[in-house]
Amino acid sequence: EAGVVQSPRYKIIEKKQPVAFWCNPISGHNTLYWYRQNLGQGPELLIRYENEEAVDDSQLPKDRFSAERLKGVDSTLKIQPAELGDSAVYLCASSFGGRAYEQYFGPGTRLTVT
Amino acid sequence: AQSVTQLDSQVPVFEEAPVELRCNYSSSVSVYLFWYVQYPNQGLQLLLKYLSGSTLVKGINGFEAEFNKSQTSFHLRKPSVHISDTAEYFCAVNGQNFVFGPGTRLSVLP
Structure with a gap:
């Protein structure tokens, strides 16, 4: 059984540039999560989907972050424009x-923002 | 609001010694409890979980945890650690929403 797939694995961009992350969940899983993990800290939930619906996005900085989960399968998380403080590991579950x-x-x- | 506290940010221990990693939580609703492990340069994986029933839960790699409702704790234990147990351990609570603790870095020394 294939696991959760994310791409890219690494991304370096300059501040103010846009960036997007892609996630393909395990087949049959209807709930999808995006987390941000800063160095030395636990994952912090950004958004949770139940099928296509975002049911918890209270921690998502909506001024610059957006997410979508079309057809209730793959999902994309976007940051535009990126800031230095966005440097972190973005996890999908x-x-x-x-x-x-x-x-x-x-x-x-x-993600490294320079 | 929910919160998870892991009192020890780092725990060094010698190989074959016992270890306990502490986790306390606060929540206004009933919760499910999880421990995840993150090995160096790898993704998070589940060690064990408590949903209901027996308060002593056994997981993978010889780890176990005990749920104590009165103390709102879910401490992780292993009677004898190996070098390969060196990793970051995260306690997590799922009540109103899913919240991770800050993590405890376990370093097993030869």
């Missing part, structure tokens, strides 16, 4: 849904 189910994480995208 998926689960069957419901609070009791474990999340399966992708390898993450390490």
Whole structure:
């Protein structure tokens, strides 16, 4: 069974440039999460999807961040424009849904903003 | 609001010694509890989880955790660690939403 796939694995951009991250969850998982993990810290939830619907985006900085999950499968997270403080690892996870189910994480995208 | 506290940011321990990584949480609703591990340059993976029933939960790689409702704790333990257990360990709570703790870096020394 294929795991959660993320691309790119690494991205270096200059501040004020746009950047996008892509995630393909495990087949059959209807819940998808995007997290940001700063160095030495735990993952922080940015947005959670149940199928196509964003059910929790309270921590998403909506002035510069956007996300979509078309057809309830793949998802894209975008930052425009990027700031120096956006440097972090962006993690995607998926689960069957419901609070009791474990999340399966992708390898993450390490973003460096210079 | 929910929160998760991991009191020890770093725990060094010698190989074959026992270890306990502490986790406390606060929540106004009932919660499910998880421990995840992140090995160097790898993604997060589940060690174990508590949903209901027995308060002692066994996970992979010889780890176990005990849920204590009165103390709102979910400490992780292993009776004898190996070099390969060197990693970052995260406690997580799923109640109103999913919240991770800041992590504990376990370093197993030869």
